[in-house]
Amino acid sequence: MAVNENTKLSVAFVLAPNFTMVAFSAFVDTLRLAADEGDRSRPIQCAWTVVSHDMRSIRASCGIQIMPTAELPEPHGFDYIVVIGGLLDGPKIAPALGAYLKRAASLHVPLVGLCTGSFILARLGLMQQYRTCVSWFHSNQFIGEFPELEAASDELFVVDRDRLTCAGGTSVVHLAAFLVERHCNKAQAAKALRILIETMPLSANTPQPQPLFTEETDNVRVRKAMLLIERNLGTPLSVDFIAQHVHVSSRHLERLFLAEIGMSPSTFAMKLRLSNAYNLLATTKNSIIDIAMQCGFQSNSHFARSFRGAHGMTPSQVREPFRSICSN
Structure with missing residues (x-):
């Protein structure tokens, strides 16, 4: 999706095979509702792009296919690159996508891991010296695989410098709203939450369910x-x-x-x-x-x-x- 001169927040999505649909849709819809007046969905204040290494459709864990919109554009063109994980025992992301994320990290583009996206970032060695938010449901698996990393499973999301990680589920809405407020304004973030039937924003350290x-x-x-x-x-x-x-x-x-x-x-x-x-x-x-x-x-x-x-x-x-x- 093209970025215009009024865009204040630009996000690229990297979708893993069998990615979690709710994490993707919740984040995108928060951006969509904050990006325009009313419910017109024009990408004015916020813009989003699904990037790919081969431009083939990407299958969600629920079976729905998503078509990418750009073939690995330069990472520094985005404010954030958001990685949405899939089934832990499913296929890994393509090496080209891994290289893309490492390049983004080297350029200090903030990386966001949603749901099991935190596992992808950790497996690429991109969470060393960072706190990582993990869902309570996957906490033991994360600790077992990455005992050297500091994991938090009692918070909705963690913002640690240029790494942002989120437990997944509906907490994704609150991380997205946090970024909208940071780059756009509080009113746009609150508007998106209200339309999504969330009565108020939740802070990062709000406990998971x-x-x-x-x-x-x-x-x-x-x-x-x-x-x-x-x-x-x-x-x-x-x-x-x-x-x-x-x-x-x-x-x-x-x-x-x-x-x-x-x-x-x-x-x-x-x-x-x-x-x-x-x-x-x-x-x-x-x-x-x-x-x-x-x-x-x-x-x-x-x-x-x-x-x-x-x-x-x-x-x-x-x-x-x-x-x-x-x-x-």
């Missing part, structure tokens, strides 16, 4: 603590460690949990571990002792006592109705 099996709370520190507990079910964390992570004292964290969800961090963690154990018993073929270890119990007897106290039955009794299903 709460994990499964938790009570609801709007308290930022409690939500971040919940996410941290969920990501470490197999290696239970001390209250002191959790409090340090969310920047409060242990005593204050205890008070926050009691006020917000009516239980201590330790009680919440145990409830979550036992809920996860129940789910694993019902849906996997893993042995009971393996599930106990996976949920952070050091002995089968301790697991059995705790489980029966929470669920009113033993792990074996839970497993029995599902035995025929799991054996199929």
